[in-house]
Amino acid sequence: MKPADLLEQYARFPEISRAEMQKFVNWIRAQPHMQNLAEEEALHFFHACMNSMEMAKQVLDTNLTARTHCEDFFSNLDCERPELQRAMRTVSICPLPQTTPEGYRVIVGKLTDTNASHFNFADCMKLYCMIFDHWMYEDGIRPGHIIIMDLKGVTLGHVARIGLFQVKKFLFYLQEAAAIRLIGFHFINIVPFMDRILALMTPFMKKELTSVLYVHSNIDDFFKHVPQSIMPKEYGGEEAECSQLKEIFYKKLKDDRAEILEFEKRHQVNEKLRPGKAKDASDLFGIEGNFKKLNID
Structure with a gap:
């Protein structure tokens, strides 16, 4: 690191x-x-x-x-632990190589394995935080950050495995303790039960987060916020696919295990x-x- x-x-x-x-x-x-x-x-x-x-x-x-x-x-951050190994197989968490024209950094999270029985929310969020920390440490300060959550493949079975108190803790951290200027929190490829997902979040959201939360039913509307060109190939962009981009950072976690x-x-x-x-x-x-x-x- x-x-x-x-x-x-x-x-x-x-x-x-x-x-x-x-x-x-x-x-x-x-x-x-x-x-x-x-x-x-x-x-x-x-x-x-x-x-x-x-x-x-x-x-x-x-x-x-x-x-x-x-x-x-934030505890037991050993990427060799079985639960983190499983999380690496379950989700793709991909900081993008390019910035938006404003200089904002962008990170994408999506399912790799859509089997709900393999999904553990806390472990996946732990992996997310590990990657975000490593990324920021090496990348330095930026004008802002954009978080993208791709819901493709998410089912009600996944939602049922999310604990309300875990959501509360993560949103508390994001709003009160994260050392970033959050410019946008975007949901794409939304699901018919999006209201269930929002019902998990809204009780714990302040107006500052609500004001930068976007739910996109149309991908072209999303591209008004994040240029399509800087996105991975599966979104019609110029970067490598998420499956390749994630491996870059998963390898960093393994290489820098002792430092983490x-x-x-x-x-x-x-x-x-x-x-x-x-x-x-x-x-x-x-x-x-x-x-x-x-x-x-």
């Missing part, structure tokens, strides 16, 4: 003051419950928070706290050393209680 070049990033975003960034890095190093993050990593939070020091502090703390207490998505395990340890907090009251999962996500899987008639 090679971090993106710092000087090149500051050159692309001259509005970011490196002196202010250094204050942010020094603040991180002064926090007893946090481990030291490199300037390259801290930069993602400062940029995502529109260069607001106080907001960057809050989002970083929330990010590391969520990673510590959300074992579903270190990354996991470094991006956690020590609650025993936190100033003030220690936090636990319920402080972030509430009590799991009666959250059940969606009841499919």
Whole structure:
């Protein structure tokens, strides 16, 4: 894992003051419950928070706290584990090589294996987060990111295997803790039961996420947001198919296995050393209680 070049990033975003960034890095190093993050990593939070020091502090703390207490998505990041191997066979998660004309980075997620019995939502989201982390670490800060969820092959059997509390935790992380500027969250190849999928999400979505959520019944409408030319071949684009693109990043996870395990340890907090009251999962996500899987008639 090679971090993106710092000087090149500051050159692309001259509005970011490196002196202010250094204050942010020094603040991180002064926090007893946090481990030291490199300037390259801290930069993602400062940029995502529109260069607001106080907001960057809050989002970083929330990010590391969520990673510590959300074992579903951020623990046991060993790509050799059977559950992650299965997830790699089940879904294709593909960061695209090209950006949009605005400079936005794009990532596509879709099913590879449509057998619902092989689908585990938490494991697939863990794989998604691993790839996103690796991608951002090496790619550096960008004007924005676009997430595409291709629902081709999704059945009610898949939806029935999604836990409501897992959805709540992921959307909390995406909205409160992810170090990105989310420009668009697009669903394509939508299914007749799209209302069931949205029913899982909308209770946990803030207006900021709702405003960038797009459900496309027409692929040409989607191409108004993301040029067709930068998409994989199966969408009529110029890039390789998702089955090939995914292997590039799955290989990165395998090649960088030891570094990713270190990354996991470094991006956690020590609650025993936190100033003030220690936090636990319920402080972030509430009590799991009666959250059940969606009841499919």
